[in-house]
Amino acid sequence: MFYPKTPFLGKAALLESEILKVHSAALPQLLPWLCQTPRTTTYRVNTLHSSVTEFKQKLESILSFKYGPAAPKVYGLPELPEILCIAPLDSTTVAAYDDTHKQIIVDTSCGAALLRGAHIYAPGVLAMETGTQLRELVNVFADLPGKCKRGTTTRYECEQKIFLGVGEVLMQRHQLYNNTEQAPTGIAVQMKWNMSGVPALGDLSSEAAMLQNLPSIVCVRVLAPQPGERILDMCAAPGNKTSHIAELMRNEGIVIALDNSASRLRAMQSKLEHYSCIVCHHFDATKACHVDASPESNRPPFPPNSFDRILLDAPCSGLGNRPQLCCSIKQPKVLESYPHIQRRLMTQAVQLLRPGGVLVYSTCTVTEAECEELVAWTLRKFPQLQLVEATPKLGAAALPLPELSPTLCELLQRFGPDLDTVGFFIAKFQKL
Incomplete structure (x- = not known):
């Protein structure tokens, strides 16, 4: 059983250097960093609807109620x-492990979200011991090897389960595993504290x-959209x-949002329905x-030179997501497929961008092939296309090639080790 102060990648999650294809000098820092949790939580305030001051007061009130002084x-x-x-949170707010609590088992995806401040929703609960009561405090563990059977009634014994924190039970076993056609929803376990120290x-x-x-x-700030412009979000x-x-456009102009997944597009409709300038396809x-x-x-489709600015937040391997408690090693062929689609998208973006327009390319990964090498190819x-400075600059310079x-390299932004964020990459181009 593991319960380290900093959750780490299990053996199955170690990302081989020959697969990652990252600069050798970055590897000693990169792998430990990927297994740690970003400890700062960030909210983006919709200044068309609220003020930063108002939302800050709301956050401070919630935090004060939950954590007091x-x-x-x-x-x-x-x-x-x-x-x-x-x-x-200050490290003193993390309580000691108490083995008298019953145990809840979650999968690694749920566990990673939990370490970033989330509560546990019903689908994420793999196992709950028989006799667990409402409002009871429980120890929460992630199942690194993925061998825990859903609905397990006894304590799950495994040397590779990792202790994540303590929560309060809001749903009992019969609500979670009642075998009805309708899957349970809502928060099953409300976290009291977690090992990462994230509220x-x-x-x-x-x-x-x-x-x-x-x-x-930062990525959208680098794009710097202006009111009245015509903007394309290629993979929205x-x-x-x-x-x-x-x-940032103050809802003035037009934003064309494309995505090749109908289900993902439907899922984001409610998020975008308040903006009259957005057209989704x-x-x-x-x-x-x-x-x-x-x-x-x-x-x-659109004719060439149709857009003032284009955001290409490209499909990628997603290897910048943190913390990675456990992940299946992606085969080289899978990783090599991403630059091909990224190049195809970039080719379309260059044609669609008007002369003088701005194109921002971004990924949430750490591989050179999808970041610096893609920029060099472009x-x-x-x-x-001319590479211009990606400002505001909160990331580090790119890896040298x-x-x-x-x-x-100084014009690019790479979010990596020594930064309390997920892994990310940003490049900004201007069409001459």
Whole structure:
């Protein structure tokens, strides 16, 4: 049984260097960093609906009620005026492990969310001991090897389960495993505290503000959308960046949001319905440009030179997500497939961007092939594109490559070790 202060990757989650293809100098820092939890929680305030001051007061009130004098600080960042950060809890607020509590087992995906401040929803509970009562405090463990059978009634004995924290039971066994056609929903276990020290608040997202990773917020600020512009979000789901674009445009202009998944597009509709400037389409962005398309239409495909700014937040391997409690090693062929789709999307984006327009490319991964190498390929393939500085600059410079000079590396942003964020990459181009 593991219960370290900093949850770590299990043996099955160690990402081999030859598969990751990251710079060798970064590996000693990268792997431990990927298994740690970002400890700062960030909310992006919708300034069209609320004020930063109002939402800050709300957060401070909730934290004060839950933690009293030990409530963590809520603060802003001058580079991102719409953001509020919640600091981690002081280490003294983490209670000692108590083996007298019954145990709850969750999968590693649920466990990772829990360490970032989430509560446990019904589908995430793999096992609960018989006799567990409502409002009872329980120890929560993640099943690293993935061998726990759903609905297990006895204590799950496993050397590779990891202790995550303590929660309060809000649903009993018969509610979770009643074998009815309708799966249970809602919070099953409300976390009291977790091992990461991130405040256990759940997701407080509403029309007033959205829980969002810091680099994703930086990404849209780098795009710098302006009121009245025509902007394309090529791979829009789940819609968080799309709504941020609309807010920075003050809901004036037009934002075309494309995604090739109908289900993901439906899921984000409620999030975007308050913005009159956003038009969503279920469409494959690798076919978004067509020379015979109507220049007057807001439906894809579109003619060349149609957009003032384009966000290409590309499909990627997602290896920047933290913490990675356990993950299946992706086969080289799978990892190698991502740059191919990224290049196809980039080719469409360059055609769709008007001269003088801005294109931002981003990924939530750490591989060179999907980040720095993709930028080098783009500059070779499209001489009409110029790399410009991605500001505001909250990330570090890119990893060095033979094709990218130190000057060009400084224009890019890589969120990696020594930063309290998820792994992320941002590049900003301008079409000459």
